[in-house]
Amino acid sequence: MTKDFNIDDISNLASIHLEEKEKLKLQKDLEIVLEHVDALKNIDVKDEKIDIHPLSKVLELREDESTPSLSHEDAMKNSPETKDGHFVVPPSIE
């Protein structure tokens, strides 16, 4: 069964802080989820057609035409802080 995941990595990727107690609980919950998913691996699919998307609908494309949308003022309206027409966010370091 798949247990080779690290709860610290996952919380880090999801940018969600977890307390030790929560980590233990989530580790167990996720292991159960993975066990369920692992059961799917036992299904023989070698003769099945690959279904790459759950919807059978085919993507509609639009013509390359531009239309006016939000005004600058409307686009910026919900921002807590702006400067010289920009959105301001805390320093973002990769």
Added chain:
Amino acid sequence: MSLKPTIGMETHVELDTESKMFCSCKVVETDEPNISLCPTCLGLPGALPVPNKKAIEYIVMLSLGANCSITKEGMFHRKNYFYPDLPKNYQISQFDFPVGVEGSLEIVIEDSLHTVEIERVHMEEDTGKSIHLGSGRIDSATSTLLDFNRSGVPLVEVVTKPIISSAKMAVAYIEELRQLVIDLGISKGKLEKGNLRFDANISVAEEGSDELGVKVEIKNMNSLKSLEKAIDYEILRQTKMVQDKESIIQETRHWDENKQVTLSMRTKEGSADYRYFSDPDLPNMVINEEFIKISQNQIKETPEKKRKTLLDTGLSLSDSNYLDKGQRWLYELYLSTVKETGDCKSTFNFLTGELQGQMRKADIGELPQWVNSEKLASLINLFENNEVSFTSAKDILAKLLIEDIDPKSFASDNNLIQSSDNDEIKALVTSVINENQDIVERLENPEDKLVGFLVGQVMKSSESKVNPGSVKEVLLKELFG
């Protein structure tokens, strides 16, 4: 231990469409921030993406131009990561069903042809732009400003297989790809505007080994010059580390243009870290034969085809490649001029050397409309047939660039036609021989360098009005019989 470098290139090409990839906001080129936005490209909740047909046609054209197979039934994935220039917290991209797969591009390095295999060509959207306030360095910024005008602009990523073996080869590959997107008319291809942005994955391994070394990704190379320098630097850095038995870590480094070094940015994410999953907002994308045909029919020119046309005129591979990668008008002017002169080398030399040189010097950006292939061919023929000297040809060209003249009439009206009249030449030769008796006495054979000096004296006394070939002939006859 002998080490060999292996390089793979990832290039982002900004497509030249009217509207963005998944919304109808206009693609704008402006310094005015946040003026072309809507709920979709701002990532507001509930907004739904609708793909741009033209962008899909363009990526199919690029895939075909790079000799790829087209994935008929593809789809979009979400690439999840947190960074403020991507307000949805995911980028719509493609994962295991890219539009183009398994292609190749023919590239030219000096006078030889090479092939670069393409792994995939996939469709995605661009992110916004961040400006870090503070000292200018990303790690000491006090706040970050965001402009989302670029957010959602259609972007194609072209990924090569790890088979590039030198910085020069990487540069030649980017030049070819850039020319391809320009010739296809799908991107402006301007590096300085960020229409083409590239990262290089570099590793070194022992010569002969089947395994690749640890891969390091280099970012922030904004020109072909910095691409070449960054790759050379990184190969040296890794080679030294391996030789010193230090271990290389898989990471992303950025090229520091001021310090001319690569610096560590962060440890590299694996694809699992991006938690790719199919975008539930976008059903399967079917690219059928008819769609491929429509895209194919829009391909009028590729650099490979242009190069073949140039090679057929007799030019060398490197000269053909030079015109292939140059400005469109020069390529067309060469082809129409060489048809009339029938001499590929002199036409190439005159147009790329003299014509381009004089235009640069006189700051002429565009060729005046009266300067056509007919006039240029007539001028090239004049000096190739020794009817005018090369100096006179240069003067005639200078005149032609500012005034609508006929080169041949101008040459005769201004007494520039060289005489092939043997009597006139003989008189000049005799007088030069008489004036230079000391030199004539030192002459040993017709190959003597001093013969050239005497020819020069005759040319000088005639003010370059006589044909140097005829002068030499008469002179040798007089001196050696």
